[in-house]
Amino acid sequence: MSVWKLWWMGVAPWAVLVTGLAAAEPRPNVLVILADDLGYSDLGCYGGEIETPHLDSLARGGLRFTQFYNTARCWPTRAAILTGYYAQQVRRDKLPNLPRGTRAGVPGRRPSFGRLLPVMLKPAGYRSYHSGKWHIDCMPLKNGFDRSYYVGDQGRFFSPRVLYEDDRRLPPVKRGSGYYATDAIGDHAVKCLRDHAENHSEQPFFHFLAFTAPHFPLHALPADIAKYRKRYRRSWELVRAERYQRVRQLGITTAKLSPVERDLGPPYHFPNALQILGSGEVNRPLPWKDLTDEQREFQSTKMAIHAAMIDCMDRAIGRVLGQLKAMKAYDNTLVLFLSDNGCSAEIMVRNDGHDPKASPGSAASHLCLGPGWSTVCNTPFRRHKTWVHEGGCATPLIVHWPGGIAARGELRHNTGHVIDVVPTILELAGASRLPADAPQAPGRSLVPAFGKDGTVQRPDLWWLHDGHRAIRVGDWKLVASKGGAWELYDLKTDRTETVDLADKHPDRVRQLAVRWKQRMQEYRALALSESP
Numbered sequence: 001m002s003v004w005k006l007w008w009m010g011v012a013p014w015a016v017l018v019t020g021l022a023a024a025e026p027r028p029n030v031l032v033i034l035a036d037d038l039g040y041s042d043l044g045c046y047g048g049e050i051e052t053p054h055l056d057s058l059a060r061g062g063l064r065f066t067q068f069y070n071t072a073r074c075w076p077t078r079a080a081i082l083t084g085y086y087a088q089q090v091r092r093d094k095l096p097n098l099p100r101g102t103r104a105g106v107p108g109r110r111p112s113f114g115r116l117l118p119v120m121l122k123p124a125g126y127r128s129y130h131s132g133k134w135h136i137d138c139m140p141l142k143n144g145f146d147r148s149y150y151v152g153d154q155g156r157f158f159s160p161r162v163l164y165e166d167d168r169r170l171p172p173v174k175r176g177s178g179y180y181a182t183d184a185i186g187d188h189a190v191k192c193l194r195d196h197a198e199n200h201s202e203q204p205f206f207h208f209l210a211f212t213a214p215h216f217p218l219h220a221l222p223a224d225i226a227k228y229r230k231r232y233r234r235s236w237e238l239v240r241a242e243r244y245q246r247v248r249q250l251g252i253t254t255a256k257l258s259p260v261e262r263d264l265g266p267p268y269h270f271p272n273a274l275q276i277l278g279s280g281e282v283n284r285p286l287p288w289k290d291l292t293d294e295q296r297e298f299q300s301t302k303m304a305i306h307a308a309m310i311d312c313m314d315r316a317i318g319r320v321l322g323q324l325k326a327m328k329a330y331d332n333t334l335v336l337f338l339s340d341n342g343c344s345a346e347i348m349v350r351n352d353g354h355d356p357k358a359s360p361g362s363a364a365s366h367l368c369l370g371p372g373w374s375t376v377c378n379t380p381f382r383r384h385k386t387w388v389h390e391g392g393c394a395t396p397l398i399v400h401w402p403g404g405i406a407a408r409g410e411l412r413h414n415t416g417h418v419i420d421v422v423p424t425i426l427e428l429a430g431a432s433r434l435p436a437d438a439p440q441a442p443g444r445s446l447v448p449a450f451g452k453d454g455t456v457q458r459p460d461l462w463w464l465h466d467g468h469r470a471i472r473v474g475d476w477k478l479v480a481s482k483g484g485a486w487e488l489y490d491l492k493t494d495r496t497e498t499v500d501l502a503d504k505h506p507d508r509v510r511q512l513a514v515r516w517k518q519r520m521q522e523y524r525a526l527a528l529s530e531s532p
Contacts, residue, residue, distance in 0.1 A: 123431060127200050
């Protein structure tokens with residue numbers, strides 16, 4: 001019997017012990033922390049060399065999932081995290097062959113059943129807060145949040161022009177004011193928690209903390225950049241090899257390291273950007289030895305800024321965790337940390353443009369990490385953000401809840417997806433999806449996996465973004481790049497997608513391809529079931 005059914009029967013769900021879990025305290029608070037364009041192995045606890053002590057501490061005190069997935073892009077992932085549906089089901093990502101004029105393929109406004117998590121949690125007594133990036137249709141308070149700090153301008157870390165607090169537009173931030181988005185987002189979260197402790201301590205809370213880091217442009221504080229400046233004045237092949245060894249030592253995967261795809265560049269080509277950025281930029285992961293001294297210096301600088309952004313985000317998370325401890329809510333707060341997609345290979349110049357004479361990482365610069373270092377950040381996997389090969393859609397997932405999860409520092413190899421966030425939180429909160437006649441959502445609660453040996457049963461996982469498509473059933477994954485042929489991988493033995501078995505198993509390819517198409521047609525029908 002599900003926990004939410006027990007809730008409606010009058011049985012307190014927090015009194016129900018789940019096998020392998022600690023004896024839980026009253027309904028947990030929930031903190032979902034979302035990074036933007038973070039690579040699979042960027043965190044120390046996933047094999048990276050970037051210093052992330054606060055996130056590493058959460059991992060030591062909780063769980064790390066090794067086979068958790070997002071949608072490979074920012075706005076579809078956010079829709080899935082907060083609704084529990086695939087983004088295509090709620091019109092937040094494109095589907096092919098839609099009737100002309102429908103907004104279901106724009107993406108557009110969600111149908112009425114695509115309610116956000118705060119609306120579902122409110123009947124269970126939860127207050128909800130939002131800090132950071134939004135990228136969902138409509139506004140936060142109109143979608144059930146009680147407080148919100150909405151950074152709608154992700155292209156200016158030092159001087160954003162589009163900001164909202166509690167759905168009210170704020171004035172643009174002046175450059176040189178000392179503002180930095182990562183710190184401002186973290187500070188707002190702390191402010192909300194302090195207010196909650198002072199005025200609403202009798203209620204549990206849900207907080208959606210969505211950082212804009214380390215998404216481009218690469219903007220970071222000078223002291224943070226200096227900390228990493230020497231660390232990346234060496235070949236990206238060496239950094240990648242060292243990450244891979246740590247990934248194996250941590251037990252995250254035993255699969256062999258995927259080969260570097262030397263001819264694969266950014267997903268979108270902007271030749272004018274390469275001209276603006278100059279001769280130090282390269283749009284392919286070329287051998288380090290083949291780069292000029294200027295290119296090596298330019299590339300190593302970019303990775304130092306990327307690392308600085310993640311380091312600063314970790315410190316902001318540390319302040320939020322410190323506030324939880326100060327208000328004595330730390331032990332009974334379920335923390336989920338993940339990324340919205342894999343690291344980005346994009347190279348472009350937009351927003352305020354790029355001044356080649358400006359200090360790299362400053363407000364007047366506009367740099368993107370590019371495919372060289374993105375290949376490193378997504379170690380040990382192939383490809384990048386937008387692709388649905390593992391490098392584009394695999395994410396770290398740290399789960400921490402001292403009062404409810406007995407495990408400390410353990411790995412979970414269960415498959416999971418961002419569509420699972422909503423059913424997981426609803427189960428632990430003793431809440432049900434609203435309205436009662438909403439279509440069945442595809443996600444599964446991860447609560448069984450929080451126990452020692454629990455597994456999560458699911459029929460399949462499905463992807464479609466920008467023409468890239470995939471389906472995973474058990475350990476078999478069928479995947480294709482936009483316009484490309486299907487590839488087949490056995491992820492049990494080949495998690496890094498190095499041996500294509502499509503020619504060896506043509507019947508399995510056909511079966512999975514039919515299943516992928518059936519799912520696409522089901523999701524298309526649901527998206528169109530209500531007039532846009």
